[in-house]
Amino acid sequence: MACSRVYGHLSASINPGQNSESGVNVTPPSPVTAREAARRLEREPCTIRKWASRYKARILGRAGRETVYDYADLALIEWCIWAGRPVPTTAEDRDELRAARRAA
Numbered sequence: 001m002a003c004s005r006v007y008g009h010l011s012a013s014i015n016p017g018q019n020s021e022s023g024v025n026v027t028p029p030s031p032v033t034a035r036e037a038a039r040r041l042e043r044e045p046c047t048i049r050k051w052a053s054r055y056k057a058r059i060l061g062r063a064g065r066e067t068v069y070d071y072a073d074l075a076l077i078e079w080c081i082w083a084g085r086p087v088p089t090t091a092e093d094r095d096e097l098r099a100a101r102r103a104a
Helices: 002-011 034-041 045-054 071-083 091-103
Strands: 031-033 059-063 066-070
Touching: 031 034, 031 059, 031 071, 034 045, 034 066, 034 071, 045 066, 045 071, 066 071, 071 091
Parallel strands: none
Antiparallel strands: 031 066, 059 066
16 A cells, blocks of 8 residues: 555554553554545545544644545544534544444
């Protein structure tokens, strides 16, 4: 995957495992730009950037002029919107929802 080659250095600095604030076991972040997330979610990049701003999506860093987001966070935001559910207000709350969905 091109993204892991380009942004691999970002994921190396993030420790997977337990979220210290909520105690939720979280998966390691998958770094993507708005363009890559848009391609994977079949949306427009401007939609991804709007969601990231509106719902305060987890930002992992920058790659040149582009912001790098956590794909799992954006995918959960997209699922909430698609399912007609309220989008949790923080990335930590979205981690908890993702863990609950995985356990079910």
